[in-house]
Amino acid sequence: MAFVVFYEKPGCGGNAKQKALLRDSGHEIEAKSLLSEPWTSASLRPYFGDRPVRDWFNLASPRVKSGEIAIDRMGEQEALALMLEDPLLIRRPLMLVSGRRECGFDAELVDAWIGLKPDSEKVSDVCIKEQKRDEDVGR
Numbered sequence: 001m002a003f004v005v006f007y008e009k010p011g012c013g014g015n016a017k018q019k020a021l022l023r024d025s026g027h028e029i030e031a032k033s034l035l036s037e038p039w040t041s042a043s044l045r046p047y048f049g050d051r052p053v054r055d056w057f058n059l060a061s062p063r064v065k066s067g068e069i070a071i072d073r074m075g076e077q078e079a080l081a082l083m084l085e086d087p088l089l090i091r092r093p094l095m096l097v098s099g100r101r102e103c104g105f106d107a108e109l110v111d112a113w114i115g116l117k118p119d120s121e122k123v124s125d126v127c128i129k130e131q132k133r134d135e136d137v138g139r
Helices: 013-024 041-048 076-085 107-113 128-136
Strands: 003-008 028-033 094-097 100-103
Touching: 003 013, 013 028, 041 076, 041 100, 100 107
Parallel strands: 003 028
Antiparallel strands: 003 094, 094 100
16 A cells, blocks of 8 residues: 555546545545645656656647647756646646656556556546547547
C-alpha cells in the first residue's frame, strides 16, 4: 500500500476513476486540487521528469486542441510559465509517492511503481468526455 498525493481537476470523471482504482488497489489517497495549488516552476517541474515537453500537456485542453499553444515547438521555461498561468494545461493527475513524482496516469507505469489491482478495468489519463465523443462518432 502506498500513500498517494493526487493532484486532480475537481469534478473530472477520469480523475475519479483513477482514484477509485488506486483505492481499490489498497492505496491511500490525499486528493488535492491541481487548480488551487500555489505552483512554482520549481515545485511543478519535477513531475515531468525526463519526458518531452509535449508530454507535460493535457492534450484535451481547448487551448492545446485548437493549436493556440504550439506544444511541439515549446521549451521547458515557456511551458512552465504557461502552466503556472493556466493549470488546466497540465497533464493530470500529478502524483507524489515517497518522494517520486509522476504526471498522467499510465496504468502500466503506475502498476510497476506502486501496484494496481489485477484484472482491473482499463484506466488511463485520456479524457472520458473525449473517449465518449470518439465512440459516438465511431472512431
